[in-house]
Amino acid sequence: QVQFVESGGGSVQPGDSLRLSCAASGLTLDDCAIAWFREALGKEREGVSCLSSSDASTYYTDSVQGRITITRDNAENTVYLQTNSLKAEDQPIYYCAANTMRRRCTDSGVRRSEFNYWAQGPQVPVSS
Numbered sequence: 699q700v701q702f703v704e705s706g707g708g709s710v711q712p713g714d715s716l717r718l719s720c721a722a723s724g725l726t727l728d729d730c731a732i733a734w735f736r737e738a739l740g741k742e743r744e745g746v747s748c749l750s751s752s753d754a755s756t757y758y759t760d761s762v763q764g765r766i767t768i769t770r771d772n773a774e775n776t777v778y779l780q781t782n783s784l785k786a787e788d789q790p791i792y793y794c795a796a797n798t799m800r801r802r803c804t805d806s807g808v809r810r811s812e813f814n815y816w817a818q819g820p821q822v823p824v825s826s
Contacts, residue, residue: 733795
């Protein structure tokens with residue numbers, strides 16, 4: 699059974715830094731393309747970052763380019779999202795997801811339909 703446990707949320711202010719983590723069990727993240735999505739109240743869930751396991755290439759959506767870094771710790775089977783210089787639009791609910799059918803992220807964006815395993819969301823969401 700695939701499970702994810704997210705952590706790292708909490709109260710933040712614009713300009714702060716935040717590190718979210720997503721620990722996986724039941725699958726090996728190093729065998730998957732992994733991504734972070736975010737969903738603000740009343741808005742669609744959007745993909746913000748993806749990390750390929752095939753070549754370690756990364757994708758970031760334009761709105762977070764330069765402020766967000768996605769990394770993976772294979773020993774911990776955990777994916778991280780580091781966000782610096784937080785903006786108000788960075789404060790929705792974050793979800794990690796895995797694509798077990800592909801090891802490489804697409805170059806044109808992070809699409810929900812490509813990911814087949816999803817975290818339920820953080821135990822402590824990001825808030826201001």
